[in-house]
Amino acid sequence: CAKSGGGDRIVVASREFRSQLEQRRLLQRDLASAVARGEFQTVFQPIVEVGNLRAHGFETLLRWDHPDLGRLSPDFFIPLAEENGAIVEIGRFVLDRALSIAANWPDPLTVSVNVSALQLGDRAFVAHVRQSLLRHAVAPHRLILEITETVLIRNGNAKSVLDELRALGVGIALDDFGTGYASMGYLRQYRFDKIKIDKSFVSTMVDEGKSAAIVRAICGLARDISATVVAEGIETEELLALVGDAGCQLGQGYLFARPMSALQTTLFIERSGWGGVAAVPRPQLAA
Ligand code: C2E
Ligand code: MG
Ligand code: MG
Ligand code: MG
Secondary structure (H helix, E strand, O other): OHHHHHHHHHHHHHHHHHHHHHHHHHHHHHHHHHOOOOOEEEEEEEEEEOOOOOEEEEEEEEEEEEOOOEEEOHHHHHHHHHHHOOHHHHHHHHHHHHHHHHOOOOOOOEEEEEOOHHHHHOOOHHHHHHHHHHHHOOOHHHEEEEEOHHHHHOOOOHHHHHHHHHHHOOEEEEEEEOOOOOHHHHHHHOOOOEEEEOHHHHOOOOOOHHHHHHHHHHHHHHHHOOOEEEEOOOOOHHHHHHHHHHOOOEEOOOOOOOOEOHHHHHHHHHHOOEOEOOOOOOOOOOO
8 A cells, every 4th residue: 555655656756747847848938939029027136335335236137927927037947048048049138138228327337247158158249249238339348247157167268258358348247156166266267357245155144254254255355356346145234234344345135125127227226316426225125
């Protein structure tokens, strides 16, 4: 009896597994036409100067409004899009949309865009970045491309592509710093304008003295190589104070704002007094 019960479980498990595979396959099919159907939305999250709480720029984050499944998270669908190559077209859409929105912001505000491995490996990538900047008349120094260690691992010629992008005047950020295996090695091989410390480090700073020490060390290192540190995942005033003490110049997190629509972004910039001297409005924790 116990035996047949176990057998049933195996059948159920394999059926679930099959339907999961099936669902992935269906989603990948949908992904291929989602750009054309206008199902992707870009949202923007402010990156704030820790010292005076002024907006420094915004990171562009992608959302997929699936007709049946509702709004899906990029952690879920980006890997699927990388697997079937749809990420190249999706990435072009994101860059183009981000620059079209950033073109309306006051000049010094930057716009960050996440780039995945397949995009960086695309031969037309640099040309596309140049054309998009020209089309939207955005100064290259206002664009920051965020790449992760995985992107570097998967691209043999990452160095030459990054050099070409730098020659355009575009900034490069190393994203999710501290979550990979060889982050230090990459700091030696490449030049980064920004280092983004992953929220898994930042969020444990309150309880773990070690995390705080690591963040402080990364900030010291970054200073020596002329990079700016962005602390991700700042959710509380306490964390804001801690990352400031550790020497992080920039911060990002729900304390300042959740990712928001282009329209909300404009209001956020107006409220933060760009053109004037006012700082980012005091955090609204309700969100
Ligand atoms: P990321 O580039 O490290 O982006 C930061 C993530 O942290 C975002 O999640 C953001 O919403 C979240 N976040 C920001 N502040 C806080 C906070 O205070 N607390 C917590 N718990 N989370 C916070 P999101 O939007 O779900 O994006 C997840 C990841 O998906 C991104 O991580 C990035 O790797 C990828 N992604 C998003 N948009 C794109 C895109 O257009 N292209 C590519 N290739 N990847 C993207
Ligand atoms: Mg990022
Ligand atoms: Mg990150
Ligand atoms: Mg991340």
